[in-house]
Amino acid sequence: MSGQRPKLISIDAFAKTVEDARIRTTSGGIITLLCIAIVLFLIRSEYVEYTSIITRPELVVDRDINKELDIHLDISFPNLPCDIISLDLLDETGDVQLNVLRSGFQKFRIIQDSNGHKLEELLDVDSTPLNNDISLEELAKGLKEGEQGHCGSCYGALPQDKNQYCCNSCESVRLAYAEKLWGFYDGSNIEQCEKEGYVKRITERINNREGCRVKGTSQINRISGTLDFAPGASFTMNGKHVHDLSLYQKYPDKFNFDHIINHLSFGAIVPDGLSTHPLNGHSSSLGAKDHMFSYYLKVVATRYEHMLSKKADTIDTNQFSVITHDRPLKGGKDEDHQHTLHARGGVPGVFLNFDISPLKIINREEYAKTWSGFVLGVISSIAGVLMVGTLIDRSVYAAEKAIRSKKDL
Template sequence: MSGQRPKLLTFDAFAKTVEDARIRTTSGGIITLFCIFVVMFLIRNEYSDYTSVITRPELVVDRDINKPLDIYLDVSFHNLPCDLLSLDIMDEAGDLQLDILKSGFEKFRIVKDSEEEIIDRESTPINADLSIEEMAKGLKEGEDGECGSCYGALPQDKKQYCCNDCETVKLAYAEKLWGFYDGENIEQCENEGYVQRVQSRINGKEGCRIKGNARINRISGTMDFAPGASFTSSGHHVHDLSLYDKHPHLNFDHIVNKLTFGPIPDESVPTAESTHPLDNYGVALNDKNHVFTYYLKVVATRFEFLNGASKALDANQFSVITHDRPISGGKDNDHQHTLHAKGGIPGVVFHFDISPLKIINREQYAKSWSGFVLGVVSSVAGVLIVGSLLDRSVYAAESAIKGKKNM
């Protein structure tokens, strides 16, 4: 063993100094106190990082792509009565939901000079779920019963079609692509009070607020607001613009109060704020023949919290690009080198593109226990090494100055 000791001495990285060879200086004491202060400060920062919670995002394939997606919408149109407004949703799979305002949404009348919004349960658009044969079902030969006039929109020489209410007459006019206007001089509409209601709301310059939920396929599609009743004729989706074109003060200036995809996120979660980029966004151009378009990119998002008591939050983030143009086309007023296409109908259109990927935001501590220990050791060692070099430099400078004075 005695023969191995000299060899081991060469590997000693912690060489000892003789106590008598140590020299204590005032500058060394100051540097030591400064090093202690710096070490305590760095240890405090390491502990703060160790106890802090951060969110780390992860991008994965969305396994829920086949599940339906909920849309919550709240939008106000201040220059368009509820009777003239329709909302349709169509996706790339060809599924078309006409006049979904009849089921999942509610209309609220915005009355001028009144802070109260009146829920509108009278404004009923064309029933797109029933065919003209079902709505205007005629009488069998020899059968007695009421058979209202369709005003030439449907053949009635043998009472094969009967229009006994205002909505049926509207649908019959839609099949003929005739302008229905406000139903004036149509007996069924006059008796039901439809004409008086529509005229009073237009003359009173009422607006309309729409809010509610709809369920769509989780694929790309469009959601559009347009004037007049919507219907499908000969494979084409069209709207009756007759009444909208008749009154010059009607337009699609609007405010998007809220628009979310999926469950409405918990407002108490700070990370969920980015899921509502269109909240309280509005436009007011006062242009009757104008179309407003929003291009939305929707990405499913999941928030997983460090606290096990909090449930994971499923939401959807989306980015948006806004665009508007006059349907007459021509040069843009603000950008003279931009030429708009001509055509279309006035309204508000939301194009949504559903991403097949999903973002998972997981809460976790910024550092592990081993990372905290390593950070503390590195901080202490680094400060001591720098302090030692600084002390040697100061001591060497003091010795050099004293040597010159002694000369």
């Protein structure tokens, strides 16, 4: 055992000095106190970092691509009556959902009272632009041979020589006009619309310069597509999506698609601190009648996993980025884009073009440091401060010694 002691002594990295050989100075005491203060500060900083919770993002493939996507929308059109606006959905599969306003969204009339204050009033369901859910054959069903009954005029839009079609309502006449691609305007001089009060209601709302607010929640397929707000009845003809712009164009000094996006989000609604809603509060007020507003959205599925909560508290939602663009339908250059030549044509309106990303972002909460990282940080802080303190103490002691030797000379 005694033979092994010299071997262990030879590899001792912590050589000791004799107490009598140590020299203590005032400057060394000051440096020691400073080192202790710095070490305590660094240890506290390491502890704060160790106990702080951060969110680390992780990018994975989205496996929930077949689930439907909730869209929460709240948008106001101050210069457009609700009876003129239609909302349609077109996706990349070629499917077209006409009049999405019937599935989860509601219209609110923006009117002014006698004092000039703006009020909102829920619009009745009968004032939607056009009922595309019912076929023309069912809506304008004719009389069978020998059957007695009233057969309203379709005003040349449908054959009626044998009463094969009967337009007994304003809605049936509107749909018949749409099939012929005829402009319906405000329905004036059409007996069915005059009797139902459609013409009077439309005229009053136009003359009062009413606005419209559309808000609600609906579900769409997780497929890239377009939500478009456009004027007039919408329908599909020969594979093309078209709108009846006759009433919108009838009044050259009225109507435009100036708008305010009060809220737009996809998926579950989460606090603003977690998810970004970049279009909330966005407004456009150009006052141009024939203008197209386009928004290009990149929607990314997002999950928030809280460290201290249960798995059931995990939030699945979506975030999106957006690029905005607008142009006049007449094409050419405008004041804002002197070096850009805009395309000509199109439909006035607001178009939300969304692209669904196949990836998902997982934001997972965790501690900023592990236990081993905290211990390593503390040891490194102590060792580093002591090493620097030793170097400073030696330098100060050497300087003091040199000064004293000069004085003695």
